[in-house]
Amino acid sequence: MGQRLTQIATRTGDNGTTGLGDNTRVSKSSLRIHALGEVDELNSNIGVLLCEDMPSEVRTLLVEIQHQLFNLGGELSIPGFELLKPEAVLALDDALAQHNAALPRLQEFILPAGTRAASLAHVCRTVARRAERAVVALEAQEPLKDTPRQYLNRLSDLMFVLARVLNRHRTDGTLGDDVYWKSEKLAKAQTE
Numbered sequence: 001m002g003q004r005l006t007q008i009a010t011r012t013g014d015n016g017t018t019g020l021g022d023n024t025r026v027s028k029s030s031l032r033i034h035a036l037g038e039v040d041e042l043n044s045n046i047g048v049l050l051c052e053d054m055p056s057e058v059r060t061l062l063v064e065i066q067h068q069l070f071n072l073g074g075e076l077s078i079p080g081f082e083l084l085k086p087e088a089v090l091a092l093d094d095a096l097a098q099h100n101a102a103l104p105r106l107q108e109f110i111l112p113a114g115t116r117a118a119s120l121a122h123v124c125r126t127v128a129r130r131a132e133r134a135v136v137a138l139e140a141q142e143p144l145k146d147t148p149r150q151y152l153n154r155l156s157d158l159m160f161v162l163a164r165v166l167n168r169h170r171t172d173g174t175l176g177d178d179v180y181w182k183s184e185k186l187a188k189a190q191t192e
Contacts, residue, residue, distance in 0.1 A: 022078050034134050036073055038127070053169070062162075095158055109181040112125075114167035115166055117169070122163045132156065
């Protein structure tokens with residue numbers, strides 16, 4: 001990735017192709033470009049989430065995730081190259097364990113709702129799942145390392161947990177909660 005962008009509108013993609021990091025050109029409809037686009041969309045959604053009020057440790061974590069997603073995109077843009085290290089997956093495992101331990105155990109399914117920040121975290125979760133599916137589809141056609149798939153899988157789990165954390169974060173000192181699905185099981189338990 002020695003070449004840095006100096007000109008944004010190059011017009012080289014007008015024919016429906018785009019350049020990879022190894023200077024090869026591929027169709028903009030290729031599975032590799034699709035996976036890159038999904039990872040880019042995920043990173044952009046995390047950028048929107050970062051506009052919200054949140055605990056400083058969550059903000060620091062999300063900024064680091066953005067950097068790792070950029071590494072993942074770089075890896076996808078150069079076939080056979082490795083930028084995203086297995087340690088990045090371990091860091092997500094650690095964050096999952098830390099944040100999940102502070103949450104009450106789920107008794108029922110929750111809706112992707114609540115505060116704006118929590119709702120945006122749920123959007124990031126679903127985009128992470130879509131990016132994971134795109135990487136899996138690419139992996140079925142071309143050899144990839146395991147780390148990109150594992151990272152996206154773990155990240156979607158972490159975004160679910162962070163949505164729960166963000167639903168509890170209130171600047172006024174009150175304690176928020178998840179938005180629970182109104183299932184028959186829950187309704188019955190509440191009347192007993």
